[in-house]
Amino acid sequence: MPTKFVIIGGGPAGNAAATHAARLGAEVTIIERDVIGGAAHLWDCIPSKTMIATGGAMSFTRRIGGMGLEKQEVEVDIEALTGRIDDIKGRLGRNITRLLESQNVRMIAGTARVMDPHTIEATTTSAAGVTSVEVLHADAILIATGSRPRIPDWCVTDGERVLTTRDCYPPTIFPTSMTVVGSGVTGVEFVHMFSSFGAAVTLVVSRQQVLPNKDPEVAAVLEDDFLKRGVRLLKGARATSIERVGDEVVVSCDDGRIVRSSHAVLAIGSVPNTDQLGLEDAGVLTDGGYVTINRHCQSNVDHIYAAGDVSGKLPLSSVASMQGRKVAEHVMGLQKVAHRHLDYDKAASAIFTEPEIADVGLAETEAFADGRKIRVTKVPFSSTAKALINNDSRGFVKIVSDPATGVVLGGSIVGRHAAELISVIALAVTAHLKVSDIVESLLVHPALAEALAEAAE
Ligand SMILES: Cc1cc2nc3c(=O)[nH]c(=O)nc-3n(C[C@H](O)[C@H](O)[C@H](O)COP(=O)(O)OP(=O)(O)OC[C@H]3O[C@@H](n4cnc5c(N)ncnc54)[C@H](O)[C@@H]3O)c2cc1C
Numbered sequence: 001m002p003t004k005f006v007i008i009g010g011g012p013a014g015n016a017a018a019t020h021a022a023r024l025g026a027e028v029t030i031i032e033r034d035v036i037g038g039a040a041h042l043w044d045c046i047p048s049k050t051m052i053a054t055g056g057a058m059s060f061t062r063r064i065g066g067m068g069l070e071k072q073e074v075e076v077d078i079e080a081l082t083g084r085i086d087d088i089k090g091r092l093g094r095n096i097t098r099l100l101e102s103q104n105v106r107m108i109a110g111t112a113r114v115m116d117p118h119t120i121e122a123t124t125t126s127a128a129g130v131t132s133v134e135v136l137h138a139d140a141i142l143i144a145t146g147s148r149p150r151i152p153d154w155c156v157t158d159g160e161r162v163l164t165t166r167d168c169y170p171p172t173i174f175p176t177s178m179t180v181v182g183s184g185v186t187g188v189e190f191v192h193m194f195s196s197f198g199a200a201v202t203l204v205v206s207r208q209q210v211l212p213n214k215d216p217e218v219a220a221v222l223e224d225d226f227l228k229r230g231v232r233l234l235k236g237a238r239a240t241s242i243e244r245v246g247d248e249v250v251v252s253c254d255d256g257r258i259v260r261s262s263h264a265v266l267a268i269g270s271v272p273n274t275d276q277l278g279l280e281d282a283g284v285l286t287d288g289g290y291v292t293i294n295r296h297c298q299s300n301v302d303h304i305y306a307a308g309d310v311s312g313k314l315p316l317s318s319v320a321s322m323q324g325r326k327v328a329e330h331v332m333g334l335q336k337v338a339h340r341h342l343d344y345d346k347a348a349s350a351i352f353t354e355p356e357i358a359d360v361g362l363a364e365t366e367a368f369a370d371g372r373k374i375r376v377t378k379v380p381f382s383s384t385a386k387a388l389i390n391n392d393s394r395g396f397v398k399i400v401s402d403p404a405t406g407v408v409l410g411g412s413i414v415g416r417h418a419a420e421l422i423s424v425i426a427l428a429v430t431a432h433l434k435v436s437d438i439v440e441s442l443l444v445h446p447a448l449a450e451a452l453a454e455a456a457e
Contacts, residue, residue, distance in 0.1 A: 002027040005331055006120050006136050008112040008277070009144035011038020012317045013308030015096050016324030017142050017331075022103035024332040029136060030105055031112040031122045037093045039146050040317045046092065047169040048189060050085045052352050055196025059354060066391045076197055082170040108134065114141065114278040117301055140303045140331045143284075143291055144324065145277060147270035147309035155242040155266060161249050162242055163265045165190065175199045175263035179251045181239045182267035183210040185351050188222060190265055192353040195229050202232040202259045204239050204251065211351070214412075215363055221395055221414045222353055234259065242266070272310045287312070295341050296330045297323050305330070319347050348426040350419035355395045358422035361410025361429040362400050375403040377435075379455040381415045385446040392416050397451040399425065399435065406434040408456075417448055424452050 003026045007014045010032030022028045035042055054076065061074050100107060110124035120136045149164040151157055159167045165186060178194045180187050183205040195201045203210065203226070210226070210233065211219045226233060237253035242264050244250075249264040272289040285292045285300045290312030297305045305327045308320035319342075326342050329335060348360040367374040382393035395415025401408050411425035428438060438456035443449050 003331060004137060004139045005029070005142070005328075006031070006112075006138035006140075007142040007144055008114075008120070009038065009142075009146055009273075009308070009310075010034075010036040010096075010107070011144060011146050011308060011320060012040050013146075013310075013320035013324040014038065014142065014144035015100065016321040017144065017307060017328045018105045018324075019099055019103050020325045020328035021331055022100075022105050024328060024334070026140075026328070026332060028103070028105045029108060030100065031108045031110055031120070033109070033111040035093060036097050036100070036107065037089070039148070040320075041089050041092055043166040043169060045317050046089055047085050048165070048193065049352055050088055051081070051169075051171065052189065052193050052196070054081055054084070055193050056354060059196045063391065076174065078171055078174070085170060110134075113276065114143075114282045114284075114304075117141075117282045117304065138303075140305065141282075142324070142327055142331075143274070143277070143279070143299075143304065143306040143310055144308045144320070145273040145310050147272050147315065149266065150269045150271050151266065152268065154240055157266065158244060161244050161247070161263050163263060165265060165267055168265060175261070177201070177261035177263070179204065179249065179259045179261045179264040180267060181242065181251065181264060182269070183207075183212070184267065184269070185211070185349075187267035188226075188351060188353055190267055191226060191231055195226075195231055196354070200230065200232075200261075202234060202251075202261060204237050204253060204259070205233055205235045206238045208235050211357075214357070215359070215365055215398075217396075217398075218357055218359070218412050218414050221355060222351075222357060225354060225394070232259075270309065270315065272312065274310060296335060297327045297342075298330070303331075314344055314347055314349070316347065316349055318349075319344065322347075343430075346426070346429050348422050350422065352419065355392075355415045356418035357412070357414050358418040359410070359412035360422055360426045361408075363410060363412065364398070364400055367400065367409075373403055374409065375401045377401075377455045377457070379451045381448060381451050383454065384448060384450050386448050386450070387415070389446060390416060390448075397421070397455045399438075399452075399455045401435050401456075406436055407432055408435055408438070411455075415448065421449060421452060424449065 005026040005028045007030045018028045018030045108122045110122040113121045122134045125131045174197045177200040179202045180191050181204045191203050209219045240254050241252045251259045274289050291306035293311050307323035309315045350358040378398045380396045381387040387393040398412045400410040408428035435456040
């Protein structure tokens, strides 16, 4: 009898687990209440990156003067942009659905609830409004229900002017002025997005640095870019209330400062989707709503797993997919043979601002805090031919290695295509490669990757 594996949630974690487990021989059912692709497709990664790409194209046209071209004013066509977002989401959703179908994964469009450790109830509503309930038996269960934006009790969002990140799509209008509350990854991406589209943006930064958890040198390049674009940085200020007053939004801060703008968006983290899921009926332990997991993504109930945002680890689509894959291997008993544990410290991440920011592995600041000996080499992109050809020499590559062995421990990249280029350092970190392995790779010329080889020298 094949293992009956029921997955709740069709985002990156659920999809990766489903396809991988099905390939390994499980009988897989995936229950999704919204769309296959998850919040990642509907509201998070895909629409935000699509809008950022269009905003980036607009800001590029403002910089083409140095490339032997006449400057041209471009205007955003909201309808065309909305169509483009829908088209991309649709294509990606169809690709995943086809893949799941090809692996014989059963998809149920409904809301799931765990009834006991081996029973799940899926409630579906037909187009005619008829509700039906199906009860499923499971040998293994994956909770992959994701998260949603956190709305603090001092703020009432209205979806019109006081927004969560999810209210920004489809883009019905472009704000003339926008206050972004929260200066983590999502906050700075939204600053970049709205300022690229011409809004006057104020960023409320609770500490003294945007991206407070990142390398200060990295954050400095971004702050510099924001200031050049006219973004107002309100440092050391914590928002305490956001109120709509007519057509204006008033953000008050704990130090008495007040910001007025046409719109405000909250980017202060997320909360897990575990309420009303019935986890307590199955005896699954949670912490702050997040399912407590071990290194195999198992909860305290051995055959109930959690992956993705709901597991409280790194809230990244890439991490969610990898967790899903690891869960599938564990469910099918592969951990007893070749199986590498997921090492969250080796996850590459990127921030899609301009310039882009990406990092992986050990950070310089972390090593100093731990008193660990490291070798740090930094090369600016301005030393490469390709950066000059691109008319964009902002940023740098930094590689952190072990001075005794030369093994690459981490790195950060700020600049054009940083999200792509970091893959080289990520591979080196995962495969324990040495800086000499990067130096001796025969890379392309002219290419931004040449800065990587130079930093590895
Ligand atoms: C604005 C923004 C931009 C982002 N950009 C990036 C990026 O560029 N790169 C990146 O790596 N990460 C990005 N992230 C993070 C990324 O979106 C998440 O880490 C990722 O979506 C997590 O995947 P998941 O599978 O855990 O959950 P989700 O994608 O949230 O999917 C969970 C699914 O479970 C379903 N569900 C929930 N409860 C039930 C239930 N009871 N029954 C049935 N179905 C249920 C939901 O409908 C949902 O579809 C971004 C996040 C935000 C907020």
